[in-house]
Amino acid sequence: MTKSAQATWSPLFKEAVSTDFRDFHECLDQDKRIALYDVLGSKVHAKMLARAGILNHVENDAIQSGLDQIADEMRAGTFVWKKELEDVHMNVESRLTALVGDAGKKLHTARSRNDQVATGIRLYARAELDALADELKTLIRAFVDLAEPHADTIMPGFTHLQVAQPVTFGHHMMAYADMFLRDLDRVAQARDRLNISPLGASALAGTSYPIDPAYSAKELGFTSAFRNSLDAVSDRDYVVDICAAGAVIMGHLSRLSEEIILWCTPMVDFIEVGDQFCTGSSIMPQKRNPDLAELVRGKAARVIGNLATAASLMKAQPLAFNKDQQESKPPLTDTLENVRAAVAVTAQMLPTIKVRADKMLAAAQMGYSTATDLADYLVRAGLPFRDAHHAVAAIVGAARDRRLATLSDMPLADMQGFAPLIADDVFAVLTVRGSVASRNHRGGTAPEQVRQAIAEVRQRVA
Structure with a gap:
């Protein structure tokens, strides 16, 4: 087993951290996603410490300036990440101390990485959910735009993937x-539930310093601060x-x-x-594969798997924070990134769809799709629905035996043999x-109702 030459911790530890364990333990690939949010949380934390008199104004000014420089370096891609420092928090603190000296060492006063990471993840997730909501609105508008010119384009409606009734x-x-x-x-409900600030809960029990969690929450745009410090650092419900x-x-x-793939087949x-x-x-030179739809269908399995991972991860963790929770980041980030991408690219695909209305109309006339209309006709003529249902089933059976394409192809007299209440107005x-x-x-x-629905949805996502 190899050993690291540097230990992150304290004189309590006599042996250096195993390099294999360090590699297994570090999470910088995930943490880089929340890095700017971690810096934002640190800036607010320092301001709160200064308001409480825990930092003086000179120290706070130095910390704010140093954190701004670190944020600029991250945006420019010049920030030097050190794997041996394990995570974003220690990388930021180390760089800050190099920039501003001892003031940087005071930033972690009245704070733990437990509430720090919980804050950063919530800020990251909130921003991603806002972006996802915008993409969903774009997708919904794309459906509306595709629906509007086809409010009266007839197609078969299906149940059990069998022709059932005509729709548009x-x-x-x-x-x-x-x-x-x-x-x-x-998405909005998920955002509301996560929008509680854990900053100030510290490791698990709060802190003896005169902090102001409500101030930090307000500055970071949270609706409120935590009520219970144990729950604040251990909650991953969001x-x-x-x-x-x-x-x-x-x-x-x-x-x-699945429907797009099916509808694109030559059959x-x-x-x-x-x-x-x-x-x-x-x-095969002739092939034209709807691969986007197939890939989205495949990624659905991946995201459903993320849900299983996140839910099972939390099922047996005692209060409060446990290192297991580090494993909540990959399913979260993977879900947010893949769902947002899938929504966005689907919204781009929808306007390219060309509808073959003639094929849809022809298919809608198959499978005796107006049989229910015939049953309803008999009900209006005075026959109880169950009797009407049986009579029409017999008519459909006869049409199938004769290989008639539609019920309209059956002579009136033959239909009347099954249901005498049928008159010559039935063909309409x-x-x-x-x-x-x-x-x-x-x-x-x-079509009138479809257009009304379109108008309502357009207004909602305007």
């Missing part, structure tokens, strides 16, 4: 708009919240992706996705356009 492509796209509106709410929201979002994107041929979001084959009911138009209620597939 616009209505179908607005179903996804509603899904992502719920996701927008999930990580699970974010991973759960991300898993649902990716589930919705995966459902969409269905409902749509064509723009070249920008497809790839070819190294051997059996058209797919008539079926769609008849669902003229809020949430229905009638």
